[in-house]
Amino acid sequence: MSKRDFYEILGVQRRATADELKSAFRKKAKELHPDRNPGDSKADHNFKELNEAYDVLKDDQKRAAYDQFGHGAFEGPGGGRGGGHGNDFSTSFTDVFDDLFGEFMGGRRGGGGSGNRAQRGSDLRYNMEISLEDAFTGKTATIRIPGSVACEACSGTGAETGSKPQTCPTCSGIGKVRAQQGFFTIERTCPSCQGLGRIVKNPCRGCTGSGRVQRERTLNVNIPQGVDDGNRIRLASEGEAGVRGGPKGDLYIFLSVALHPLFKRNEADLQCKVPVSLTTAALGGHIEVPVVGGGRARISIPEGTQSNKQFRLRGKGMPPLRGQGPAGDLFVEVMVETPVSLTKKQQELLREFEKAGSEKNSPETTSFFARVKEFFNDSKD
Numbered sequence: 001m002s003k004r005d006f007y008e009i010l011g012v013q014r015r016a017t018a019d020e021l022k023s024a025f026r027k028k029a030k031e032l033h034p035d036r037n038p039g040d041s042k043a044d045h046n047f048k049e050l051n052e053a054y055d056v057l058k059d060d061q062k063r064a065a066y067d068q069f070g071h072g073a074f075e076g077p078g079g080g081r082g083g084g085h086g087n088d089f090s091t092s093f094t095d096v097f098d099d100l101f102g103e104f105m106g107g108r109r110g111g112g113g114s115g116n117r118a119q120r121g122s123d124l125r126y127n128m129e130i131s132l133e134d135a136f137t138g139k140t141a142t143i144r145i146p147g148s149v150a151c152e153a154c155s156g157t158g159a160e161t162g163s164k165p166q167t168c169p170t171c172s173g174i175g176k177v178r179a180q181q182g183f184f185t186i187e188r189t190c191p192s193c194q195g196l197g198r199i200v201k202n203p204c205r206g207c208t209g210s211g212r213v214q215r216e217r218t219l220n221v222n223i224p225q226g227v228d229d230g231n232r233i234r235l236a237s238e239g240e241a242g243v244r245g246g247p248k249g250d251l252y253i254f255l256s257v258a259l260h261p262l263f264k265r266n267e268a269d270l271q272c273k274v275p276v277s278l279t280t281a282a283l284g285g286h287i288e289v290p291v292v293g294g295g296r297a298r299i300s301i302p303e304g305t306q307s308n309k310q311f312r313l314r315g316k317g318m319p320p321l322r323g324q325g326p327a328g329d330l331f332v333e334v335m336v337e338t339p340v341s342l343t344k345k346q347q348e349l350l351r352e353f354e355k356a357g358s359e360k361n362s363p364e365t366t367s368f369f370a371r372v373k374e375f376f377n378d379s380k381d
Contacts, residue, residue, distance in 0.1 A: 003071050006053035014067070018058065025054040119196065121148060121212075121240035121249035128253055130223060132260040136292045136318060138225040145251065146216045148240040153206035156245040160202040165244060168193035196244060211244040221253055226321035228267070231255045263292060268328030270317045273335055281305045281336040289332050291316050299332060306364070307336045 007014050010024045028050050030036070037043040056062045065073035124147055130139070150156035159165050167173040171190035175197040178187050189195040203209030219238060232254045239249025257265065264271045274289055284303040288296045291313075299311050310333045317328025339346070359366040 004049065006057055006066060009050055009053040010057065021054065021057055025050070025058075119243040119246045121242040121246060123249040124239040124251045126251060126253045127256070128221075129256045129258050130227070131258050132263060132265065132292060134223060135227050135255075135257050136225065138227075139223045141221045141223055143219050143221055143253075144216055145219060145238070146214070148212040149215045149217065150241045150245075151204060151207035151211055151213050154204035154211060156211040156241065158200045158204055158207060158209040158211035158244040160204050163200075163202040165198035165200050168197055168199050171197065173197040198244065200244070209244075211246075212241040219251075223255070224322055225319045226268070227255050227257070228265070228318075228321070229255070229257050231321070262290060265318065268318045268320065268325075270328060270330045271333065272330065273333045275337045276301060276305070276334045277337055278339055281307075281334070287334075289313075289330075291330065292318075297330070301334065305334060305336070307334065309334050 007016070010016075010021060010028060012020055012024045016024070029047070032043065032047045032050055034040075034043040034047055056066050062073075124145065126143060126145060128141065128143065130141070151158070154161065157165055168175075168190060170192035171177050175190055175193065175195040176187050177190050178185055190197075193199050200209045204211070207213050219235070221233065221235070223233070232252050235251040235253065237248040238251035241248055262272055270292060272289060274287060276285075276287060280287070280301055282304065284305070285301050287299050287301060289299060291297050297313050297316060299313075310331050313330040313332065315327045316330035319327050342350070
């Protein structure tokens with residue numbers, strides 16, 4: 001089977017620069033790597049073909065020969081896989097190996113024998129529900145968190161008292177080992193130290209060598225004013241302890257605000273529905289409404305107030321989170337309550353009131369039925 005054009009394989013023009021070749025190779029290598037194409041029978045062939053193309057074109061002399069003679073430049077005596085672009089492939093590919101595959105091969109190569117491979121502890125999540133009043137005033141909450149903490153017996157090293165972890169002899173403290181497989185240099189997590197770069201010959205009996213133990217901790221958490229559903233608080237280094245002295249993870253507290261029997265929240269604003277009597281709505285008067293955080297507010301109800309009328313109390317809503325911006329408002333919506341369980345005397349008075357009434361007393365009703373009458377007249381036409 002004839003070979004494909006090397007420039008076509010890389011997806012570049014023949015006049016492509018060295019940087020353009022390298023960029024195209026990296027992009028294609030990520031796309032075609034066999035580890036990212038499981039089950040594809042052609043993955044190995046396509047990846048090997050890409051590497052061969054780049055190995056030729058990145059070398060000025062090989063590229064010049066290829067441009068002049070094509071694939072024939074590397075066939076016959078002195079060419080082919082033994083003729084210059086096969087045996088040194090692993091060296092050229094290693095130059096970009098870490099950049100390409102660190103994300104799924106365990107990260108970049110470490111420095112020579114530093115041994116600083118301790119693993120960071122996991123982050124933790126804690127769900128906390130608070131009341132609307134707590135969100136308004138802020139509070140300090142005490143919570144109990146189960147999780148891993150550093151072992152006191154070995155100070156988190158994982159080694160028995162009197163000993164200490166040693167640099168892994170298999171990977172020299174890098175945490176990874178490399179193996180040559182034909183054209184490829186494969187990097188894997190060190191099987192001796194599981195990527196930590198250190199081994200413990202005398203494990204601590206308190207933590208069996210992990211450097212951490214399970215324990216419940218008590219923490220005080222400051223909840224600021226103005227928090228809302230979905231807000232989260234990050235407590236740095238309050239998560240799981242790291243393995244063998246590694247840094248701690250973080251603790252994330254996710255907040256939810258419980259439903260309130262009187263108030264409904266809309267970001268920083270609050271809404272409250274308040275019933276008023278028929279006489280107060282008709283004649284006017286005053287009502288008092290509660291305010292979150294304590295106290296009451298007085299509202300004047302004008303004559304002829306209808307249901308769903310809203311009154312705005314500025315600054316009586318939720319405080320701004322961390323003092324950023326103005327406080328919200330409180331919107332009070334009145335609901336005119338129709339009297340129930342009337343006595344005979346009350347019924348008689350209402351009938352007398354109805355007889356003495358006029359269209360001016362019920363403008364909405366008069367307007368509505370006028371439109372109804374107009375609608376039926378138009379239908380007849």
